[in-house]
Amino acid sequence: MAQPFVLPDFYVPYPARLNPHVETARAHTRAWAREMGMLEGSGVWETRDLDAHDYALLCAYTHPECDAEALNLVTDWYTWVFFFDDHFLEQFKRSLDRAGGKAYLDRLPAFMPLDPAEAAPPATNPVEAGLADLWTRTVPAMSPAWRARFTESTRNLLNESLWELSNIHEGRVANPVEYIEMRRKVGGAPWSAQLVEYAVGAEVPAAVAGSRPLRVLTDTFADAVHLRNDLFSYQREVEDEGELSNGVLVLETFLGCTTQEAAETVNDLLTSRLQQFENTALTEVPRLCAELDLPPSDCAAIALYTKGLQDWQSGGHEWHLRSSRYMNEGLVDAGNPGGPIGISALDIRTLFGRPAAQRLRSLTHLPHQRVDSRVPDFELPFPLSLSPYRHGALEQSIAWARQMGLLDGLWDETMLRGFDFALCAAGIDPDATPEELELSTQWMTWGTYTDDWYPAVFGRSRDLAGAKLCHERLLACVPLHDPAAGAHAAGTPMERALADLWARTAGPMGMARRRQFVAALTEMLESWLWELHNRVQHRVPDPVDYLEMRRATFGADLTMLFGRLRRDTTIPAEVFASGTLRTLERSAQDWCTLLNDIHSYRKEIETEGEPNNAVLVVRTFFGCDDASAVDVVHDLMRGRLRQFLHVKEDELPVLYEDLALSGTERAAVGRYVGELEDFQAAMFNWHRTVRRYGAEDPAPGSPLLGPPTGLGTSAARLASALAR
Secondary structure, eight states, rough: OOOOOOOOOOOOOOOOOTTTHHHHHHHHHHHHHHTOOSSSSSSSSSSHHHHHOHHHHHHHHHHHSSSSSHHHHHHHHHHHHHHHHHHIIIITTTTOOOHHHHHHHHHGGGGGGTTTTSOOOOOSSHHHHHHHHHHHHGGGGGGGGEEEEEEEHHHHHHTTHHHHHHHHHOOOOOOHHHHHHHHHHHHOOHHHHHHHHHTTTTTOOOTTTSSSHHHHHHHHHHHHHHHHHHHHHHHHIIIISSOOOOOHHHHHHHHTTHHHHHHHHHHHHHHHHHHHHHIIIIIHHHHHHHHHHOOHHHHHHHHHHHHHHHHHHHHHHHHHHHHHTTTOTTOOOOTOSSOOOSSSGGGGGHHHHHHHHHHHHHHHHOOOOOOOOEEEEEEOOSSSOOOOHHHHHHHHHHHHHHHHTTTTTTTOHHHHHHHHHHHHHHHHHHOOOOOHHHHHHHHHHHHHHHHHHHIIIIIITHHHHHHHHHHHHHHHHSSSSSSGGGGGOOHHHHHHHHHHHHHHHHTOOHHHHHHHHHHHHHHHHHHHHHHHHHHTTTTTOOOHHHHHHHHTTTHHHHHHHHHHSSSOSSSSSHHHHHHHHHHHHHHHHHHHHHHHHHHHIIIIIIIIIIOOOOHHHHHHHHHHOOOHHHHHHHHHHHHHHHHHHHIIIIHHHHHHHTTTTOOOHHHHHHHHHHHHHHHHHHHHHHHHSSSSSSSTTTTOOOOTTTTTSTTTTTHHHHHHHHHO
């Protein structure tokens, strides 16, 4: 069968190596698979299938330094996960049996008890038998924290197969953002990353396992693994199996381009994710280790983990070149797996071709360029409702900002009145009491002021140390146990305003809700440090990293949490934890953040010199003009809106049934969905009305107002003077 496209030139920066114990692993895993019932008689594989797939070769490439015992166990894990994928396909995907698939998946967590002493139920099929055996052999060597993380990744890998099954049933191709997020779960690469910890004998320290740098290492690793697999498996998955969850097909559909063009774009995105991995490993991880003063043993464990992920990338690429499972005709001699390896990393095209041009574009952005800031005609089907108390909330917020000292340099009253955050708050929460509306308006005032302050003061001067100190001082203003005590830590107007808001907001909250709120606030403040980090490097972010961080820089989670904390408690916690509701929230957030980026493109690029804007990110990634980049961003907004409506109409009813929600609980979820619609309608209306993004509107801290004043701004004034 002819290949549907020519495989592109891959960026492979690290040479692959082969574990010397590969033959031992081949013999072991063949005997193990037969013992578990995966071969003759399973209806899925014969011995010749397992031999042709050669998972021992995959694991020998991806884990080149582990001993024979570890390689045997890791190979068994991969044999099991690929068998599961094919078994689920034969049993449930081909027949579109969602109910049977759910029952099958619901049994599997019982074979991964966190307490090793707890007995698993009797296995009824090879997947259950294999999982029970692997779990028993693996967990004694790992900590309880690793077990919990690995269990969650395994459950994600298993359970999100239902998402794929639903998409096949509906004939629906995901949008790019949805696909990347869901592919991480169902594709299993986060699961693979945690097996790297086992293979290299170094667990990621629990203190940093959830930090942005380690999370990005894992996510970029996962995305690169999955995008590479999508290129090699397109023919088998799309043309043979009727699969719709493939990155090439996703971009082919989204961009309306040829299969070859989509494949090239997927490869460009794969390259970008690998380069993001490198940037994070070389800039963010060392800074994290230094800031937390991690002991040498923890730093060494992180280094081993990072190296293990690099080995996996290169080894996985070599295996794809050789496995009979994939489209690789003519790339290497597939019948000679013992031939020269690692030569992909020596291909000069991967160093000086498209990958080099892509890296050059991302690191050579010139600030303050003139841009075409056309705003397209947006469509939103949600009606706008406004609180009748918005005018009073506006006046109260201006008086409060003046009292806090927020109008003494960066902003003045005319600007704040033009920003009219009360209009936005009145649309987000049209049923708010006057007091609630005033408080939410003041939170928006503080959040936007602080968001303007960071680039104006620390961005101009490239003062990351000053920004970090400001970050720590702000967090000191939100103590958990005594919210009123935050005022004692406040010195600047920004700090006084935050302490005042926190004391008034947190007082009625319980401790659990306070922790949620502070976590969301911390995430937003840390994301602004990430923006400054990009600015210091003159680096336009990677597209995936940008879209995921944009939700935090926009303060979307904080805004939604503020509303959720005041709502009825009849919605079960597992609803908010579900992938379905998170997808609804993220779709709404992305629509609003991309709306903001299109409106603020001129202000941020021309006036402020920002590299953090979706239009610029798309323009840089594709090497296109402003108008084309705006069109792509607008299309992505449409895709996220369609996804919101799809989840609301098609996936929420399934969630109701899966969780057996009562009528009262379903009504409460429906009201929450209505609030997400209000959020989007309010943002749409506010951006059309606000005096903030027009060419005639002065930017914060511009010469029309003079330089910013207050603690920490002397460096900004000096930088401004030198620039003049």
